[in-house]
Amino acid sequence: MKKNIEITDEDRKVAAFAALAIVIHVLESGFPSPVPGVKPGLANIITLLVLFRYGWRFAAWVSLLRVTAGSLLLGTFMSPTFLLSLSGALASLLTMWLLWTVMRRWVGLVGVSVLSSISHVMAQLFVAWWLFIPHPGILVLTPILITAGILFGLFNAIIASSIEKRLTDPKHNSI
Amino acid sequence: MRWKHTPLLASILILLLAACEKADLHRYQSFAFGTLIEIKIRHNEKSLADQASAVLMLDFDNMHRDWHAWEPGKLTQTSGMLAKAEWFTVDSPLLRLIKLAKQYSLLSNGLFNPTIGKLIQAWGFQGTEHPQTPPSQNDIEKLLTDLATVKDLEIDGNRMRGHNPQLQLDLGAIAKGYAVSEGIQKLRGLDIKNALINAGGDLCGIGSQGKRPWRIGIRNPSGEGILASIELKNAECVFTSGDYERYFIHDGRRYHHIIDPRSGYPADKAISVTVLHQDGAIADAASTALFIAGPEGWQEIAKKMGISDIMMVDKQGRIIMSPSMQKRIKLETGHEDREVVISTPLTADRNIQ
C-alpha cells in the first residue's frame, strides 16, 4: 500500500487509456443518432482492451474516469445524461467483474463485450424509467436499444480483438 | 440537477417516433366552433396540410360567430329582422344554411325545428352557463301555444320575411354538420383527398387513413367505452345525437338539450341516434329529428329525409338499426349480445339532392 501520493507507471497508463476513451466518448457524442439513445459506445473498446491486458481494477478506473471527465468536458456533469452514463458504466463494470473473476477461463472479448453492453442498456433503461417520468417512449425504445446493444457489443468486440492482435504483434509491442 | 426538461425531451422523442411511422398523416387540434376540433390530413406536403388546417379552423370560428344562436351576430340580427315581419335580404352563406334548415325541417315533419330559439332559451340551453332548473309548466305551455315553425319563414330569392313574432332562429342542430361538410369541400378544393374532420364527436371524412378506411368508434351512450365501430366510405359523415351530451339534473330528473317541439320537453324516447350520410348538414339535422321521433316514429321521418343508415339506442338499451346500417356497424366486444332490432328496409325517397 502506498501511503503518500506518488504518480506510478500504472497511474500514467490509466491516465493514457482514460484520455483515449474520453476522446472517443466526446467525439461520439457529437454524432447525431437516428434513434435517441442508440450509440455504438466505441469508448468501451478501450475498457475492454484494458480489462484483458491489465485486469478489472484498471478497467474500472478507465471507465469511471471516462464517464466523469467526459461529462465535465461536455458540460453534462451531474445532469440526467451523466447519471444515465454512470449507471450504464457501473452495470457494465459489474458484469465485467463477474465474468472476469468467475468465468475468465471460458469467456473472451466477445462474451464480455456483449453481456456488458446488455447490462449497460438495461441499467440505463431502468434508471430512465425510475428517475424520469415513466414515459411510454422509453417502453417503445426498449427493444430497439437492447437489439442495438447486442449488435454493437459484438461489433466492439471485433474491433477490440483486431486491435488486441496488433498489440500482441511483436513489431508494435510498445505499450 | 433539473428534471424539468425531461417531459419535453420525452415528447420530442415520441414525436420523432410518430413522425417516422406516419410521415404523411398530419394531425391538428384546436378549439373552434365552440368545440374541440381535430383535423387529420393525409398528404405528402406537410406545409399544405398545415395551411389547410389553419384556414379551416379560422373558417369554423367565423361560421360559429356568424351563426351563433344567442351571441349578437348575423343570425341574431336575422332573427331580429324576422320579428319585424318585413322583407329583408340575407347574405348568401347564411341564406343557404337557412334554406337547407327549412327544407330539412319540412321533411322531418317539424321534429327538427330551427325556429324555436325561444323555447331552447327558456330551457337554458343557450348560453355557456349551465341551466339548473327546468322552466315552469306554465311557461312551456305559453311558448307552445304559438310556437313558430319554418312555415312562418318565407324565403324568396335572397329575401326573407317572418310571419310569427315567436320565431327565433337556433341552427344548433344543423350548423355544425353544415360547417364540417363545408370544411371537407374546402379541403377538396385544396387538392386534399384524404382527411377526417372531428368536430366535438361528429365526423366527416374523405378518402382513407392510408392502410385502411377511416375507422370511427361510436361511444357507448349508456356507460363507458365504445359501443360499435364503423369504417367510412369515401366522403361520409357520422353524426350522433344523444341525451348525455348536454344535460342537467333537477330533483333527481335528468333534462337534456334535445327538446321535442311537440311537448316542449326533452325528447324521452331514445338515448342516442347515429346517422351515416354523405352530407353533414342532413346527418346532423336527421340525427336530432330521429332522436325526437323515437323508436316508433323514426322510419317515416328517415324515409322522408332520405336517410338509410341509422342506429338508435332506445330507453331499454336495445339497438335498433336499419338493414343497411347493420351491414356497416360492428359491435364491440362486450356489446355483441345486446338486443339488436333490425328494421324493415328504408327505401329512401330520393327527394334530396
Place this chain on the structure above:
Amino acid sequence: MIKTKIGDWVILLFSLMLIPLPWSMTKQQPGETTAINITVADASPATYSIMENHQIKVTGELGDSIIEIHDGKVRFIHSPCRGKICILSGWHQQSGDHIACLPNKVGVSLLSQEDRFDGINF
C-alpha cells in the same frame, strides 16, 4: 480471425436468441392509449404519459381543471364549468377519443402508437 472461447459463443447465441423477447413484450395492442395530449385554449398541445398514475392541473380560461390518469384511463375530476359534462362523462381509455371542458377550453386527446379508431363519435 477473432479468438473466441466457448463462453463467447454461448453468450452470443443466447443474446441473439433473446432479441425477439423485448420486441414482443413491448408490442402494443392497436388502440392502446400510451399518452395524452392536453390542449389549453390556443396553445399547442402538451404530451403527458399515461403509464404512471398521476393528476395534472391545467389552467384554462375560467380556472384550474384537474385531469386524473389511473391505470391507463383518463378522466376529469375537477373543472370550473357549471355543467360538469367533462367530469360526468367518466373514464376514457380508447385512443382517438377526446374529452373536453369547453367553457374552460381544456381538451384532452388520447394517443396511441397505432390508432384502432381514427375518431370517436358521440
